[in-house]
Amino acid sequence: MPKRLTPEQVKAYETQGFVYPIDVLSAQEVRDHRSELEDWECERGALIDFPEKSKSYLLFNWADQLVHHPAILDAVEDVIGPDILVYHSTLFVKEAHTPAYVRWHQDSTYFYLHPHEHVTAWVALSDASVAAGCMQALPGSHRWGAYAHDDQPEPMNMIRRGQGISGLFDDAQGEFMPVAAGQMSLHHTDLVHASSGNTTNDRRLGYAISYIPAHVRPVGALKPSALCVRGKSHGHFVEEQRLVEPLSPQAHARHREALALFRALQDAGFQGAAAPASHPTAKANP
Numbered sequence: 001m002p003k004r005l006t007p008e009q010v011k012a013y014e015t016q017g018f019v020y021p022i023d024v025l026s027a028q029e030v031r032d033h034r035s036e037l038e039d040w041e042c043e044r045g046a047l048i049d050f051p052e053k054s055k056s057y058l059l060f061n062w063a064d065q066l067v068h069h070p071a072i073l074d075a076v077e078d079v080i081g082p083d084i085l086v087y088h089s090t091l092f093v094k095e096a097h098t099p100a101y102v103r104w105h106q107d108s109t110y111f112y113l114h115p116h117e118h119v120t121a122w123v124a125l126s127d128a129s130v131a132a133g134c135m136q137a138l139p140g141s142h143r144w145g146a147y148a149h150d151d152q153p154e155p156m157n158m159i160r161r162g163q164g165i166s167g168l169f170d171d172a173q174g175e176f177m178p179v180a181a182g183q184m185s186l187h188h189t190d191l192v193h194a195s196s197g198n199t200t201n202d203r204r205l206g207y208a209i210s211y212i213p214a215h216v217r218p219v220g221a222l223k224p225s226a227l228c229v230r231g232k233s234h235g236h237f238v239e240e241q242r243l244v245e246p247l248s249p250q251a252h253a254r255h256r257e258a259l260a261l262f263r264a265l266q267d268a269g270f271q272g273a274a275a276p277a278s279h280p281t282a283k284a285n286p
Contacts, residue, residue: 002078003074004071004074004077005022005075005079009078010078010079013188014079016139017140017187017188017191018137018139018186018187020177020184021178021183022075022185022186023071024071024075024183025069025071025123025181025182025183026182027181030125034205036061037060037091040247047095048091050160051256054089054090054259054262055089055255055258055259056207057086057089057227058240058243058258059243059246059251059252060243060246063089063091066209067086067089067209067229068229072184072209073229075121075184075186076119077230079119080117080119080211080213081213081231082230083213083228083231083232083234084228084229084230085211085214085227085229086210086227087111087113087118087212087224087226087237088111088210088262089207089208089209089210091205091207092204092205093204094132094198094203095203096200097200097201098197099156100133100198101156101157101158101194101195101196102157102164102193103152103159103163103164104138104165104169104192104194105159105163105164105192105194106149106165106190106191106192106193107120107190107210109146109149109163110149110266112218112219112220112265113189113216113217114218116189117213118188118211119186119188119210119212120209120210121184121185121208121209122179122206122208123184123206123208124179124183124206125181125207126202126203126204126205127180127181127200127204128180129178129200130178131198131200132198132200133198133199134176134178134179134195135177135185135187135193135194135195136171136193137191137192138173138174138175138193139174142189142191142192143190144190144192146190149164149165150163151163152166158195161266164194169194174192212226214228215234215236216236217236218237220265221268222261222268223238223261224237224238224261224264224265225237226239227239227240
């Protein structure tokens with residue numbers, strides 16, 4: 001029997017490529033984590049941005065608590081098994097009344113992992129409604145194979161390099177995946193998904209945690225890092241150490257090292273990987 005999900009939810013993940021909403025955090029946990037983040041922003045006098053948005057669990061207590069949260073890990077274990085690593089994470093922030101967006105894309109295109117068994121837990125620290133620009137996905141698209149992606153970096157594109165799928169899908173397609181603060185969604189690495197702008201009065205805060213089963217390997221000569229959060233590591237990644245003192249010089253140094261490895265793999269993959277052919281029947285699939 002699953003630990004956190006229902007059998008129906010596990011089946012939905014397998015067939016649709018995503019499942020939502022999943023209750024994981026209490027109202028007090030949401031308040032505490034959001035307050036910790038926003039207190040830090042106030043102290044530094046600037047909103048969080050890169051590099052702190054990436055692999056935040058190596059810097060901040062709130063992020064460390066989230067990647068190790070038993071309710072989140074139980075749900076993740078239900079779909080990928082008991083040996084779990086965190087490969088990456090990104091805090092996706094859409095400020096109130098901003099057109100920040102993410103193009104249609106597949107996560108697997110720029111994570112360079114094999115096999116494609118990575119799952120993203122998208123944890124909401126504020127309400128992610130349709131109006132706030134929640135995720136939007138094409139059901140079953142994790143079974144359609146790989147699509148060609150191109151780069152269109154723009155100031156409002158929340159993926160820094162601007163990777164996305166051009167000309168095949170439009171904003172009217174797919175299913176919206178709204179989640180309230182304290183809930184999360186799970187989605188497969190090959191799922192085609194996107195999101196649009198935030199028209200609400202509150203910022204949309206979503207922490208996307210990339211979990212992988214420990215048998216997954218990085219593709220290519222470079223060896224990136226990952227953090228074992230449940231079970232055991234299989235030695236395919238440079239092992240990250242759990243955060244001890246948030247925002248300490250040691251934490252900043254380990255964060256820089258981990259990001260450098262991740263970016264080196266991305267750059268090497270970007271330079272050397274041939275793009276897959278686009279699917280000629282893509283518009284008919286949804």
